[in-house]
Amino acid sequence: MGWAWFSIILVASIFLAQFYWWIWIIVVLLILGGLGILIGGDKNKKCAWCDGTKIKFKNGVEGPWYWEHENKDGSRDKRFKDNFQVAQYKSNFSCEECGATTKFVHFLDKAPSADVKVRTRILSTKGSGERKGTNWPN
Ligand SMILES: [Zn+2]
Numbered sequence: 079m080g081w082a083w084f085s086i087i088l089v090a091s092i093f094l095a096q097f098y099w100w101i102w103i104i105v106v107l108l109i110l111g112g113l114g115i116l117i118g119g120d121k122n123k124k125c126a127w128c129d130g131t132k133i134k135f136k137n138g139v140e141g142p143w144y145w146e147h148e149n150k151d152g153s154r155d156k157r158f159k160d161n162f163q164v165a166q167y168k169s170n171f172s173c174e175e176c177g178a179t180t181k182f183v184h185f186l187d188k189a190p191s192a193d194v195k196v197r198t199r200i201l202s203t204k205g206s207g208e209r210k211g212t213n214w215p216n
Contacts, residue, residue: 084112122196122214123171127178127205129212131170136179140190141166165190170202178205 088108095101124131143165147158154161167190169182179202184194199214 084108088112099124120196122191122199123178123182124180124199125171125173125178125205125209126180126199126201126211126213128173128176128207129210130173130175133180134174135192136170138167138169138192141168144186162188164188167191167194171212173205176205176207178211179203180211 088105091101091105091108095105098129102173123133125133144152145154145161145163147155147161149155164186164195166186167184169184169192170179171182171192172179181202182192182196183198183200184190185197187194196214199212201211201213
């Protein structure tokens with residue numbers, strides 16, 4: 079669910095809550111859920127060397143674009159009116175704690191970026207000290 083939709087549903091719920099008291103329960107749950115996503119973030123987006131979460135975006139690149147519904151040759155499947163394109167994103171993050179670089183591959187998304195949920199985590203360059211982190215999935 080995108081943040082735009084989240085905001086619309088939240089505002090609509092607050093509006094309706096003026097007429098039905100129990101809708102406040104939904105409003106509170108929505109806010110708590112939203113906060114949880116904001117604070118919790120992506121648990122797999124961490125340093126592959128020290129397991130730390132203080133990592134900084136270094137660089138990234140978009141992968142090739144695919145149609146959500148595509149023909150066998152990769153062209154657009156015109157039977158789907160709401161067809162759209164998605165792309166993978168690969169990013170490099172450097173760790174502020176150990177200096178290691180971790181490479182992430184993100185899920186396919188309409189708006190590929192380093193903020194999209196992580197699919198794989200691979201150590202790119204070693205950090206200082208002993209390794210506590212892992213590649214994911216192993
Ligand atoms: Zn680290």
